[in-house]
Amino acid sequence: MPEVLFPLDSAKRFADQQLVGHNRWHPDIPAVVTVRPGQSFRVHCREWFDGEIHNDDSATDVRDAPLSIVHALSGPFAVQGAEPGDLLVVDILDLGPIPQEDSGPLAGQGWGYTGIFARQNGGGFLTDYFPDAYKAVWDFSGQTATSRHIPGVSFTGMTHPGLMGTAPSAALLEKWNRREAAVRASDPDRVPPLSLPPLPQDAILGSLTGAEFDRVAAEAARTAPPRENGGNQDIKNMTKGSRVFYPVYVPGANLSVGDLHFSQGDxxxxxxxxxxxxGFIDLHVDLIKGGMDTYGVAENTIILPGNIPPQYSRWLAFSGISVSTDGEQRYLDSQLAFQRACLHAIDYLTKFGYSPEQAYLILGAAPIEGRFSGVVDIPNSCATVYLPTEIFDFDVRPSADGPTRINSGGGAPTAKF
Incomplete structure (x- = not known):
């Protein structure tokens, strides 16, 4: 096992650990550890809400989840010799739930959760259709996930880090804040908001204290979106065996990681x-000196996905086009087409006895494939959602006999504002 360079005590809050990570992006957050090119090491990660979500049958914790505290990131890790313009090469050697702990109060201790977030607290891709909070708790058995809140489903998880990235430069941070403020200003009263401004409340900034903490907290970017440094990309195929190439914007690169997922749909x-x-993640780091210019990587990441995804071979694919549910034609709107494909899949699964919310949770957690299938045939884009049929305990394919009706149990817990 590689040396653990960022340990976490499950009995303590994230800010009370021996080494304190961070939940904002800023170039002046000090590195907690320095590693050398060619080194392998293990990092412990807290789930993104630091224990605020519980293994129970209520969704009040999802409804009231404090977005000001996310994401709990382990790091930053400085890499010796890394300079702006380099590419940081990160190999994901291994990752999984909290090691040696198969039961307990924290997500990762034998269980995890999926949440539909309420419109007033973040929303989601289909928040216009699902405005309230729901939750499903999943139990882990080896690589398999099952849920008491969604019967008839089990699948192999594609375990991956939802968030990993390098620190921005001061100029890049200023660019983020400027452009995200501009999009907020275009519709300042929108719920959920179009972007999240810097927020000193609940900021965790490693070892910073005093006036320097206050300055950085007022400038630092929230970790919610993906950006040029990688960040919260939520790429389900970036699993064990993957190699990721990150732009380096500051001396040392200052790599951070967190938001581990047992499974996820596209x-x-x-x-x-x-x-x-x-859980834990084992990383190996190296450098390509001057790699940003050499390979034309001025921003964002390049990824070589791992070669150990779940072996599903049978799929039911749902398509959608860029026409809204009220009949409005949109020009090559691939985002809308993907929404419509998701809604078609949800409608289909309700014919087997699932509630719409249970079906929505399946699409979020199970290893579905999402694809932009046609983006040139005016005026309609076409998007598709591929649902693996083998994750169900019954046949979900259309047939002359009609759909099997299952007992959906008590449904997914919900909480309304």
């Missing part, structure tokens, strides 16, 4: 669409 469409967990 898009993480419910916002907390993955099966969230705490």
């Amino acid at each position: 898009g993480e469409i419910t916002f907390c669409g993955a099966i969230e967990m705490g």
